[in-house]
Each structure stands twice: as C-alpha cells, then as structure tokens.
Amino acid sequence: MNSENPDKKKCNCTEAGCYCDKAQYNEAKAWELEQLFSHLDKCPQCKEYTERNKKLTELCKKAELTSLKEEERKELKKLLEENLGKQ
Amino acid sequence: MAENTHQINPDQWVDEYSDYLFNYAIVRVNDREIAKDLISETFLAGLRSKKYFKGEATERTWLISILKRKIIDHYRKINSKKGQAEVKINYTDEDQEGEWLEEKVADNFEQSAEDNLVNNELGAAIYDCLDKINPKHAKIFKMKTIDNFDTEVICNEFNITPSNLWVIIHRARTALAECMEEKWFK
Numbered sequence: 001m002n003s004e005n006p007d008k009k010k011c012n013c014t015e016a017g018c019y020c021d022k023a024q025y026n027e028a029k030a031w032e033l034e035q036l037f038s039h040l041d042k043c044p045q046c047k048e049y050t051e052r053n054k055k056l057t058e059l060c061k062k063a064e065l066t067s068l069k070e071e072e073r074k075e076l077k078k079l080l081e082e083n084l085g086k087q
Numbered sequence: 088m089a090e091n092t093h094q095i096n097p098d099q100w101v102d103e104y105s106d107y108l109f110n111y112a113i114v115r116v117n118d119r120e121i122a123k124d125l126i127s128e129t130f131l132a133g134l135r136s137k138k139y140f141k142g143e144a145t146e147r148t149w150l151i152s153i154l155k156r157k158i159i160d161h162y163r164k165i166n167s168k169k170g171q172a173e174v175k176i177n178y179t180d181e182d183q184e185g186e187w188l189e190e191k192v193a194d195n196f197e198q199s200a201e202d203n204l205v206n207n208e209l210g211a212a213i214y215d216c217l218d219k220i221n222p223k224h225a226k227i228f229k230m231k232t233i234d235n236f237d238t239e240v241i242c243n244e245f246n247i248t249p250s251n252l253w254v255i256i257h258r259a260r261t262a263l264a265e266c267m268e269e270k271w272f273k
Contacts, residue, residue, distance in 0.1 A: 018253045021260055025231065027238065052264040059267060063210040065233045066113060067106045072123060076101045079127055083134050084097055 011035040016046045024057045095140050100130055104147050106229070107214045108154055114207040115158050125161060129154040209271065216266035220259055227252065228259040 011019065011032075019036040022028040028036070040047050068076070096103075105126060112122035132153050140149055217225045227245065230236045231252075238249055247255070 017257050021253060021257050024260075049261075052268070053260055056260060056264045056267060059209060059271065060213065060232055063110075063206055063213055064114075065110060065210055065213060066119075067229060067233050068109050068123070068126075073101055073105060076105060076127060076130065080097055080100060080130055080134070083131055 008035070009038075011039050013039075013043060013046055016040070016043065017049060020046070020050050020053050024053060094142070095137050095146060097130070097134055097137065100133070100146075100150070104150055106233075107147060107211070108150060110210045110214065111151060111207065112154060112158065114210065116161060121161065125154060125157045128157050132157070212267065212270045213263070216263050216270060219266055220262045224255050224259040224262070227255050228263070231256060 016036050016039040019028050019032040023033060023036070036050075040050060108126050108129060109122055112125045113119060116122055116125065129150060133150055136153075140146075144152070217229065220228075223245075227241060230241050230244075231238075238252055241247075242249055242252055245252075
C-alpha cells in the first residue's frame with residue numbers, strides 16, 4: 001500500500017487513501033502530500049474520500065474523545081473481579 | 088422481585104463499555120478522577136443489582152442509567168457541601184466589585200452546557216459506530232486517534248508493520264465515516 005518511493009511521480013487510489021489517512025495524523029511526508037494533491041486533481045472518488053476523512057477528523061476533535069489508560073482499565077478489572085466473587 | 092435469567096457479562100464491562108461510560112461521565116463532571124470514581128461506583132452498583140437486569144435494554148443502556156444516578160448523587164453531594172461553605176471573595180475596592188460581577192454574570196454557562204451536550208451526543212455517535220466495526224480495527228483506531236499513541240508503539244503492541252497499521256486505519260476510517268454519515272449527518 002505504501003510505496004515509500006519519493007521519486008515516483010504518481011500514486012494510485014490505494015496509496016492516495018493511505019497518504020490522506022496519514023495526513024489526518026500529521027504523519028504524511030511532503031512527497032506523499034505532493035503525490036496526493038496531484039492525484040486529487042484527477043480523481044473525484046479520492047477527493048470525496050478526502051472530504052469525508054477530513055470531516056471525520058473534525059468530528060473526532062470536536063467530540064473531545066478520551067479514554068481510560070491501560071493501568072486505569074486494569075484497576076477497574078481488578079475491582080470487578082474482587083467484587084464479582086462477593087455477589 | 089424475581090431474579091432475572093438474562094445474560095449479563097461483568098467480565099466484559101471494562102473492555103466493552105468503560106470508554107463509553109467514561110466519556111459520558113467526563114463531559115458531565117469535567118474531572119478525570121471523579122469520572123473514574125463514578126465508573127467504579129457504577130460497575131459496583133451494576134454488580135449488586137445484576138440480578139434485577141431484565142434485558143429490556145442493552146447492558147450498555149442499563150449501565151448508563153446507573154451512571155446517570157451516580158452523577159446526580161455526585162452533584163447532590165457537591166451542592167450540600169456548597170451550601171455549608173463560606174463564600175469568600177476578595178475585592179480591593181468597590182470598582183473592582185462591579186468588574187468582578189460582570190465577569191461572573193457574563194459567564195458562558197448556557198453556551199458551554201449546550202456545547203457539552205452536543206459533544207456528548209457526538210461522542211456517543213462515534214462510540215456507537217466504533218461498536219459496529221471490526222473490534223481490532225476499532226481498538227487500533229482508538230489508540231491512534233483518541234490516545235494519540237505513536238505508530239511504532241501500536242505496531243509493537245499488535246505485532247504488525249506500519250503498512251498493516253495504515254491499511255487497518257484506512258478500513259476503520261472508511262467504515263466510521265460511512266456510519267457517521269448515517270448517524271450524525273442525516
């Protein structure tokens with residue numbers, strides 16, 4: 001999926017999707033973004049995917065999602081285990 | 088009351104519902120430690136009353152209803168403490184008092200309450216969609232997007248290559264975007 005080839009001038013739809021995903025996490029390299037943008041000029045499907053993908057990123061940020069840390073999860077499991085036996 | 092015969096799985100509660108409950112609580116109490124305590128109390132109360140679970144709602148909805156009561160209890164406790172507390176405000180002169188009042192009166196309570204509600208519904212919609220996708224993809228998506236783990240850390244944890252990770256992220260994002268289109272934008 002990831003060609004890892006900065007000398008290549010074009011990318012296909014699968015690679016464009018991957019670069020677009022990486023861009024959502026600020027992990028796309030400059031050459032990946034370059035290939036993605038030039039691909040988007042010619043590919044309406046990938047352009048649509050990019051729009052949806054950007055929207056999803058915005059929603060996730062807006063929701064301010066958070067989760068428990070692994071240790072906190074373990075503590076909760078331990079608490080449940082200890083008390084499950086008492087029921 | 089008759090004991091129930093409906094399936095309930097406390098062993099799975101942490102893996103299945105803790106993040107959902109935690110997000111629900113944190114939006115309402117705005118404090119990580121308090122939210123964590125409320126989840127513990129909810130699980131313990133769930134264990135104590137599991138024999139009364141009728142199976143009319145899902146396990147998650149049932150746990151949320153317990154959590155809601157815990158949140159209300161939490162605010163009741165705070166309010167009764169506040170009632171007894173002495174209010175101390177420091178003014179240096181009368182002019183500042185006016186400034187202080189304007190600052191306090193013009194707070195954004197309504198706006199932030201509304202924002203919190205929207206954010207909470209949005210969070211619930213995202214978690215609902217995450218429940219519908221491949222559990223491994225959902226877990227990797229959560230680690231990458233919510234917990235902001237480095238690609239390398241996730242790859243080590245799941246013993247996958249970065250290319251594999253991006254394929255999984257792509258599948259998760261495609262499924263989630265589709266689900267959110269249905270759940271949130273329609």
